[in-house]
Each structure stands twice: as C-alpha cells, then as structure tokens.
Amino acid sequence: MITSNIPAMALEFGLSRSEYELTIEILGRQPNITELGIFSVMWSEHCSYKSSKKWLRTMPTEAPWVVCGPGENAGVVEIGGGKVAVFKMESHNHPSFIEPYQGAATGVGGILRDVFTMGARPIANLNSLRFGSPDHEKTRHLVSGVVAGVGGYGNCVGVPTVGGECTFHKSFNGNNLVNAMTVGIADADKIFYSKAAGLGNPVVYVGSKTGRDGIHGATMASAVFGGDAEQKRPTVQVGDPFTEKLLIEACLELMATDVIVAIQDMGAAGLTSSSFEMAGKGGLGMDMDLDKVPQRENAMSAYEIMLSESQERMLMVLREGTEDQAAAIFEKWELDFAVIARLTDTGRLVLRQHGAVVADMPIAPLGKASPEYDRPWTAPERLEVIGLDDVPPLDNPSQALKTLLTSPDLASKRWIWEQYDHMVMADTVGGPGGDAAIVRVHGSQLALAITTDCTPRYCQAGPRQGGRQAVAEAWRNLNAVGARPLAITDCLNFGNPERPEIMGQFVSCVEGISDACKALDFPVVSGNVSLYNESDGQSVQPTPAIGGVGLIDDLDATASMAFDGPNDVLVLVGDTTGHLGASLYLREIAGREEGAPPEVDLEAERRNGDFVRGLIQSGRVTACHDVADGGVYVAVGEMAMANGEIGADVKLPPDAGTPHGFLFGEDQGRYVVAVREMVARAILKEADSAKVPATVIGNTGGDSLTVDGDWAISVSDLRAAHENWLPNYMAQD
Amino acid sequence: MTAAVIVFPGSNCDRDAAVAIEHAMGKAPIMVWHRETDLPDVDLIVLPGGFSYGDYLRAGALAARSPVMSEVVARAKTGVAVLGICNGFQILTESGLLPGAILRNAGLHFVCREVALRVENNRTKFTDRYDLNEVVYIPVAHKDGNFRAVPETLDRLEGDGLVAFRYCDDDGDPGDSPNGAARNIAGILNDAGNVLGMMPHPERVADARLGGTDGAKMFDGLAKVLA
Numbered sequence: 001m002i003t004s005n006i007p008a009m010a011l012e013f014g015l016s017r018s019e020y021e022l023t024i025e026i027l028g029r030q031p032n033i034t035e036l037g038i039f040s041v042m043w044s045e046h047c048s049y050k051s052s053k054k055w056l057r058t059m060p061t062e063a064p065w066v067v068c069g070p071g072e073n074a075g076v077v078e079i080g081g082g083k084v085a086v087f088k089m090e091s092h093n094h095p096s097f098i099e100p101y102q103g104a105a106t107g108v109g110g111i112l113r114d115v116f117t118m119g120a121r122p123i124a125n126l127n128s129l130r131f132g133s134p135d136h137e138k139t140r141h142l143v144s145g146v147v148a149g150v151g152g153y154g155n156c157v158g159v160p161t162v163g164g165e166c167t168f169h170k171s172f173n174g175n176n177l178v179n180a181m182t183v184g185i186a187d188a189d190k191i192f193y194s195k196a197a198g199l200g201n202p203v204v205y206v207g208s209k210t211g212r213d214g215i216h217g218a219t220m221a222s223a224v225f226g227g228d229a230e231q232k233r234p235t236v237q238v239g240d241p242f243t244e245k246l247l248i249e250a251c252l253e254l255m256a257t258d259v260i261v262a263i264q265d266m267g268a269a270g271l272t273s274s275s276f277e278m279a280g281k282g283g284l285g286m287d288m289d290l291d292k293v294p295q296r297e298n299a300m301s302a303y304e305i306m307l308s309e310s311q312e313r314m315l316m317v318l319r320e321g322t323e324d325q326a327a328a329i330f331e332k333w334e335l336d337f338a339v340i341a342r343l344t345d346t347g348r349l350v351l352r353q354h355g356a357v358v359a360d361m362p363i364a365p366l367g368k369a370s371p372e373y374d375r376p377w378t379a380p381e382r383l384e385v386i387g388l389d390d391v392p393p394l395d396n397p398s399q400a401l402k403t404l405l406t407s408p409d410l411a412s413k414r415w416i417w418e419q420y421d422h423m424v425m426a427d428t429v430g431g432p433g434g435d436a437a438i439v440r441v442h443g444s445q446l447a448l449a450i451t452t453d454c455t456p457r458y459c460q461a462g463p464r465q466g467g468r469q470a471v472a473e474a475w476r477n478l479n480a481v482g483a484r485p486l487a488i489t490d491c492l493n494f495g496n497p498e499r500p501e502i503m504g505q506f507v508s509c510v511e512g513i514s515d516a517c518k519a520l521d522f523p524v525v526s527g528n529v530s531l532y533n534e535s536d537g538q539s540v541q542p543t544p545a546i547g548g549v550g551l552i553d554d555l556d557a558t559a560s561m562a563f564d565g566p567n568d569v570l571v572l573v574g575d576t577t578g579h580l581g582a583s584l585y586l587r588e589i590a591g592r593e594e595g596a597p598p599e600v601d602l603e604a605e606r607r608n609g610d611f612v613r614g615l616i617q618s619g620r621v622t623a624c625h626d627v628a629d630g631g632v633y634v635a636v637g638e639m640a641m642a643n644g645e646i647g648a649d650v651k652l653p654p655d656a657g658t659p660h661g662f663l664f665g666e667d668q669g670r671y672v673v674a675v676r677e678m679v680a681r682a683i684l685k686e687a688d689s690a691k692v693p694a695t696v697i698g699n700t701g702g703d704s705l706t707v708d709g710d711w712a713i714s715v716s717d718l719r720a721a722h723e724n725w726l727p728n729y730m731a732q733d
Numbered sequence: 734m735t736a737a738v739i740v741f742p743g744s745n746c747d748r749d750a751a752v753a754i755e756h757a758m759g760k761a762p763i764m765v766w767h768r769e770t771d772l773p774d775v776d777l778i779v780l781p782g783g784f785s786y787g788d789y790l791r792a793g794a795l796a797a798r799s800p801v802m803s804e805v806v807a808r809a810k811t812g813v814a815v816l817g818i819c820n821g822f823q824i825l826t827e828s829g830l831l832p833g834a835i836l837r838n839a840g841l842h843f844v845c846r847e848v849a850l851r852v853e854n855n856r857t858k859f860t861d862r863y864d865l866n867e868v869v870y871i872p873v874a875h876k877d878g879n880f881r882a883v884p885e886t887l888d889r890l891e892g893d894g895l896v897a898f899r900y901c902d903d904d905g906d907p908g909d910s911p912n913g914a915a916r917n918i919a920g921i922l923n924d925a926g927n928v929l930g931m932m933p934h935p936e937r938v939a940d941a942r943l944g945g946t947d948g949a950k951m952f953d954g955l956a957k958v959l960a
Contacts, residue, residue, distance in 0.1 A: 151843050156743070157745070158746070158783060246743070418845055419843045419845070420845060423872055423874060425748070425749065426748075426749040426939075426943060428943065
C-alpha cells in the first residue's frame with residue numbers, strides 16, 4: 001500500500017485530476033497516503049453528494065411539525081404526547097449485489113444506527129427491494145441472500161420489519177436495489193445531534209473494534225460496475241447484529257443521562273467522515289491518537305484505520321469528567337470504549353500514530369471545497385399517451401386479473417416477510433401486506449403508519465410524473481389506513497450521473513417529488529442518493545423510493561384492506577379515464593412497455609385523500625385500499641384475498657366503453673372504499689359537496705370475483721395462485 | 734405473586750414478556766441482568782425470546798452458562814415455575830432443565846407467522862386456563878425451532894403427559910409444523926411440571942389489539958395459580 005506515486009494513487013482512489021490538484025492547494029503540499037484516502041472518501045459521490053446537492057437543495061423540507069430536516073443523521077417530526085418520530089431510508093445497493101447477505105444486513109445495521117444515534121429507540125424497519133428479471137440467472141440467488149440478510153440482522157436486533165416492497169425488472173439485472181428504512185421514537189426534549197462542542201472535551205469511540213473490512217466501501221459505491229463486480233467483495237463490510245443490539249441498549253442507557261454533547265455513527269467512510277462531520281459542524285478541531293482506537297488486527301496503518309468501514313461503531317463527544325460514568329455502561333454491555341481524541345480550537349484534524357503526526361488537515365476548507373457539480377442534463381423525452389383503442393380488448397377480465405395477481409410484481413411477498421420478525425416489540429398492529437404498516441407508540445393510543453413506495457416504470461416513462469406519483473402513492477397508502485401523513489424520507493437510486501439523460505431523469509424526478517411534497521404538505525426530512533447503479537452501460541430504471549410516515553391519533557379509527565363482510569357497497573373515489581400507458585396490464589398482458597405514465601393531479605389527490613381519511617376517521621369504512629398497480633379490478637381482488645373468503649361483483653359503468661380501461665387503467669388519486677349499504681347514499685352526497693368524484697362500482701358477497709355477474713373466479717383459487725408464485729419460483733433450481 | 738424476567742445480552746422479547754406479565758398480574762416483573770448470581774424471591778422466572786449472545790456457537794448455548802443460570806436451575810429444582818419462550822426454550826434444553834435439543838428449522842429459513850397449537854395437557858400451572866385439546870393461535874418467530882430427542886425420550890414425554898403443545902391444523906389434527914419438530918412438538922414440560930419450554934410466543938398475543946388473546950390465558954392462569 002505504501003507507494004510514492006501519489007498522483008497515480010489519487011486516480012485509483014476515484015479522485016479526478018482537478019480534485020487532486022485541489023488537495024494540494026488545501027494542504028499547501030502533496031498529501032500523504034492517509035490524507036489522500038481521506039480526501040477521496042470525503043469527496044466521493046456517496047459522501048459528498050457532489051452531483052446531486054444542487055438539486056436536493058430545491059426540495060421542500062419544512063412544515064410546522066418538522067423538528068429536524070435533512071443534514072442530520074435522520075429526520076425528526078413531532079407526533080404529540082411529548083414524542084417525536086425519527087426516520088430515514090438509505091441504500092445499500094452496490095454491496096448487496098456483490099455479497100447479498102452481508103450487503104443487505106449491513107444496510108439494515110447502518111440505518112438503525114442513523115436513527116438511534118439521534119436518541120430514538122428504533123421501532124420499525126422497512127425495505128424497498130428491486131431485483132432483475134426472474135428469468136435472469138442471478139436473480140434467485142440475490143433474492144435469497146438479500147432477504148436472509150435483511151432478516152438475519154433485523155430479527156437478531158429485535159426491531160420488527162413491518163413492511164416494504166419488492167418488484168422485478170430486467171433493468172436491475174446487473175444492479176439490484178436494496179433500500180432500508182428505520183423509524184424510531186424519542187422524547188421530544190431528548191434528541192441528540194452531531195455538532196461537537198466544548199474545547200478539550202473527550203471524543204470517545206464505542207462499539208466494535210476496527211478491522212480491515214470495508215476499506216474504501218464509499219468509493220466502491222460511487223462507481224459503475226463493469227464485469228468485475230464480484231472482485232470488489234473485500235470492500236463489503238460484515239455485520240454483527242448482536243453487537244448492534246448491545247450498542248443500541250448501551251447508547252440509549254447513556255442517553256438517559258446528561259453526559260453526551262454530540263454523537264455520530266461511523267457509517268460510510270467510518271472514522272473519517274464521523275470525525276470530520278462532528279468537528280466541522282462545531283467549527284472545531286480534533287487531535288486524535290490512533291493508537292487508542294480499538295483494533296481487531298495488528299499493525300493496522302493509519303490509512304486502514306481511517307478508511308475502515310467496520311460496522312457497529314459510534315463516535316461521541318462527552319462532557320469532560322464523565323468518562324468513567326460512560327465507560328461503566330459500555331463495560332456492562334461488553335463493548336469497547338476508548339477516549340481517542342480531544343476537541344481543539346485549531347480547526348484541523350491531527351492524527352497521531354506511534355508518536356508521530358500521520359495526517360494534519362484543515363477541516364472547514366475540505367468541506368467547503370468539496371466539489372459540487374452542475375452536471376449537464378437533457379430533458380426526458382415526452383412519450384405519447386396510449387389510447388384505449390390502441391390496446392387489444394379483453395377476452396376474460398378475471399383471467400387477466402389472475403395473470404396480474406400472479407405476475408412477479410403483484411404476487412404475494414409472504415415468502416419474504418415471513419422470514420422477517422414483524423411482531424417483536426409487541427406493538428405491530430398492522431404488519432406486512434397492508435397499504436401501510438401500523439405500529440403503536442409503546443404504551444399509548446397513538447400509532448405510526450409507515451409505507452415505502454415507488455413505481456420505477458413510471459419514472460422511466462416520465463420522470464416528473466413518476467416522482468410525483470411515488471410521493472402521492474406513499475401519501476395515499478397512509479390515508480388508506482386512516483393516518484394523517486406527516487413527512488417522507490427519500491432514497492434516490494439512479495444510473496451514471498455523468499450521462500446527461502440519466503442526470504435528466506434525476507432532475508425531473510426531484511422536480512416531481514418537490515411538486516408533490518409542496519402540494520400535499522408532505523416535506524422531505526431525510527434522504528440518501530445512490531448513483532452509478534449501472535452495469536455495462538445498462539442503467540437501472542430511475543427509482544426514487546419514498547418512505548412515508550403518518551400519524552394515527554386513535555387506534556380505534558383505522559382501516560384495513562380486507563373485506564369485512566358480504567353486502568357492503570364498493571365506492572370508487574377519484575376520477576377514472578382508463579389510462580393504460582406504462583401500466584402493468586400493458587406490460588404483463590400485452591407485453592408492451594410503452595406510453596406516458598398517468599398524470600398525477602395533485603389538487604385532486606389532496607381532495608380525494610383528505611376525504612377518504614375523514615371517512616375512515618368517522619368510523620364508516622369497513623375496508624379501504626388505494627388503487628395502484630393493475631387498477632380497480634386488482635384493488636378489489638386484493639381486498640377479497642386479504643379477507644380470504646368473501647368475493648365481490650364489479651359493475652361496469654354504462655360509459656365504461658372498453659372495459660379494460662376501467663378495470664385495469666392506472667389513473668391516479670383513487671381509492672376503493674367498502675361501506676355498509678345504509679350509509680352509502682350519505683357518503684356519495686358528502687363526496688359530491690367536497691367535489692370528490694365517487695361512484696358505486698359494485699358490492700361484496702359470494703366467494704368469487706365477478707364483473708357484471710359474469711367471469712367468476714373463486715377467491716380461494718385466486719389467493720392460492722397469488723400466494724404460490726414466489727415460493728414456487730424460489731424453489732426452482 | 735412476583736415474577737422475574739432474566740435479561741441476557743441479545744434478549745429482545747424481555748420487554749414484551751414484562752408487559753404481558755404486568756397486564757395479567759397487575760405488577761411489573763423484576764428484570765434480572767444475566768450477571769446476577771442472586772435471584773430475588775419470586776414465584777415465576779421467565780427466560781425471554783431473542784438472540785442471546787447472537788446465537789453464536791448454538792442458540793442458547795452461551796446463555797445457559799451465564800452466571801444467573803445456576804440460580805435459575807437451583808430454583809427450578811425447588812419447584813419455582815420457569816417459563817422459557819423461544820430462545821428461552823433453547824436455553825432450557827442447553828442448561829439441561831429440559832430434555833432434547835433444538836435444531837435449525839427443516840426449511841432452513843427464519844419463520845415468523847401465527848401457528849395453530851393443540852393444548853395437550855391443561856393440568857399444569859401454565860395451561861390451567863386452556864381446555865384439553867383446545868386449538869389456540871400463537872405466533873412463532875425463529876430459525877432454530879426444530880425440537881429433537883431420541884425416540885425413548887419422545888415416548889416418555891408423550892407417555893408422561895409432558896408435551897404441553899403440539900403444532901396442528903385448524904381442526905386440531907396434526908398439521909404442517911413451521912420447523913419440522915419431532916412429533917409436531919411445540920412445547921414440553923419437565924418431569925415435575927414446573928418448567929415449560931415452548932417455541933411459540935404467548936406474550937405476542939396477550940393484547941387484543943395485536944390480533945389475539947390466546948397467549949394472555951397463559952399469563953392469566955399463572956397469575957391465578959401462583960397467587
């Protein structure tokens with residue numbers, strides 16, 4: 001590793017020529033290898049957001065209930081009762097493709113740390129997974145490893161995995177996406193931040209020892225894959241959920257005292273980014289003795305210690321003189337505890353090892369000079385709207401329903417979520433499989449509703465509408481269980497930003513997200529960007545995954561999608577034109593990936609959502625489901641399958657024209673609501689005065705699904721086929 | 734009556750058990766850290782679910798050697814009720830308080846779902862509130878729940894009424910077990926009947942809000958019997 005050819009090293013570390021010259025300007029000399037490593041990870045795309053920050057700044061991040069927006073470890077919103085919800089979603093795409101089990105596991109570990117670093121007890125995990133085509137030779141192996149890794153970590157730590165999504169598309173053949181979200185609860189007056197303060201205060205390292213794993217992981221995650229992805233396996237970290245569990249308990253125990261000044265987890269770029277971030281935010285310096293850093297292996301170099309991404313480690317600044325009190329807690333939990341640095345007023349990070357200074361770098365200039373690019377981008381092409389008469393009509397709508405419900409994207413994901421402990425902590429009121437998970441705030445009547453959403457094929461077909469739709473769908477899913485949507489976290493997964501068309505997708509999706517956040521009062525409070533999800537020139541479909549959090553004030557006023565009984569009236573809320581462009585019907589039945597995605601009318605979205613939430617809160621809804629992939633008939637089918645026995649008859653409206661548009665079109669802003677017959681008329685009247693389109697489209701009953709009394713398909717058969725697809729697929733060799 | 738919940742490093746259902754106990758007994762249990770060598774005077778000891786020591790070596794193997802366990806074993810021998818749930822069951826077999834061993838699930842995956850159980854013996858401190866052969870629904874969440882023992886031991890457990898719960902279908906007939914356990918055994922008692930180990934989690938269905946109260950019957954029964 002020791003080499004005198006620093007300029008060549010710089011390129012190998014992923015720095016551009018001009019970035020390397022900047023390091024010389026900042027230091028006033030050539031950097032040594034340790035310093036060069038630090039520059040390269042701090043300025044990597046993964047840590048610096050150099051391609052994206054110009055656009056991230058344009059997103060709405062404020063609302064009266066937002067306590068802390070982007071820039072800290074996680075976002076914070078008020079939920080009443082003196083409590084706050086703390087949450088964030090993060091990607092672990094590149095490592096999960098190289099080594100699916102550990103990549104996914106450490107993704108979960110990392111996001112958990114982001115949340116408990118802020119003083120919150122994690123109460124729920126979710127994940128958004130995108131895999132390549134089921135026909136691709138690697139897909140089964142990746143699904144198996146990622147699911148086992150997510151479960152292996154979350155189950156052991158004892159935080160329930162309550163929801164998520166999983167879809168497949170060939171664009172992910174060479175780059176799967178693994179996005180993990182954690183939600184925690186903290187006392188509103190006990191939130192911890194990362195800004196260091198207090199000259200001379202001790203800087204303490206806690207958790208696992210530092211080893212030679214994950215060195216340069218952040219750099220690996222900032223490049224496209226060629227054919228050599230597997231050779232990058234040594235850059236993937238190895239997780240230890242047992243240590244994480246101890247770390248959670250020890251940190252929360254210490255946080256109950258008043259000794260912590262600032263705290264930051266060691267995530268990407270490990271000790272480097274955590275020390276720069278804490279000292280940088282406080283405008284201070286740090287004098288660090290690397291010999292004090294707990295090490296797993298002998299003779300680690302300064303470079304290795306600073307660049308290691310060993311997991312389950314935290315850095316904190318304590319009040320002077322409280323070291324023994326803090327050490328006792330970590331000793332009880334059998335975790336390493338070491339004072340490794342002191343805060344200084346030099347504004348520099350000075351690293352010492354074996355009695356010599358091995359790095360000496362100014363902190364503020366390194367951050368300030370952190371590159372920011374206004375990358376060229378081209379506006380995405382506007383695709384034609386596909387007319388209904390351009391799509392062949394149906395033979396049998398119920399057969400089409402079955403085809404859709406057994407297609408990889410809509411098939412039951414039970415095989416996945418039964419491998420996750422979704423009940424531990426005994427507050428999961430609504431687990432996986434619903435529109436949004438419902439997790440009770442321990443010991444109260446309050447609950448959080450949580451969902452993750454994105455429709456990559458819409459984002460591909462029309463990035464701005466796709467960005468809007470991702471946010472709107474999250475908002476809709478929270479309304480559909482009766483929750484008041486509060487805020488989102490986003491995880492923006494795209495290809496290579498150096499290509500103008502990819503940058504154009506990014507810019508347009510961000511614009512779409514911003515449109516929806518503004519219109520729905522649903523701000524972004526935390527997030528993560530993952531670029532370079534691209535292999536051999538094939539980029540993933542743009543996937544801005546949205547994690548939405550909403551508040552349920554009264555657990556007695558919620559809804560689930562399962563039919564409650566026969567003879568209920570089905571009311572469709574929202575306008576239907578029969579939009580089939582970029583729909584699942586078009587892809588799965590007609591075999592075409594074409595056309596503009598559905599438009600998202602955000603004013604209508606808001607009116608319809610507010611109306612449905614009000615209905616649920618008024619206690620008159622017996623079941624509710626948003627209309628998403630596959631349209632109205634799929635929504636009704638899912639409501640029937642959730643019950644398991646009760647069917648429904650869907651009546652085509654007289655003006656439906658070609659039935660496939662009405663049954664399978666994916667117009668946005670819609671919900672199917674089941675209500676008792678005697679309240680249906682009043683509800684339609686209320687909708688009318690709220691200017692919300694609402695029509696009766698059928699009723700529940702029988703044990704089959706039918707359209708105008710015809711094309712019967714049994715709910716139990718449909719459910720069996722829907723449940724069997726994934727287990728059968730995973731059982732193949 | 735007084736209960737204690739033992740907390741090992743990596744226990745993660747300790748709070749859930751405490752909530753269910755407090756709900757049934759009107760009094761919070763004492764939480765006992767695994768390094769304690771003394772136990773307070775209690776009527777019930779619960780070894781909760783979780784991943785003590787990360788399941789390293791073998792599930793329950795390291796926790797069975799924790800300092801507090803010698804006292805738990807001693808108390809069990811004096812007749813104090815001991816309930817081991819999931820990882821707690823694994824610790825009980827590893828510490829020799831219950832026979833047999835618990836292996837990796839037959840399907841090799843972690844399984845979290847509600848299962849149907851048939852109550853095989855309702856004349857115990859733990860199952861007093863259930864009917865004999867009653868079908869109850871209690872979730873499992875484990876990767877290692879495949880109970881195994883030599884045939885003679887299994888025969889003896891069955892012959893002496895020491896099988897407390899068996900996996901079954903909705904009608905109470907033998908059904909698919911979630912883990913491949915021998916003779917569909919989900920929970921067993923020691924000879925004296927004061928130690929119960931079971932893979933399913935009764936504390937997760939002790940609150941109607943969470944989808945069931947079949948587990949509450951166990952804690953209610955213990956509260957009554959041990960009062």
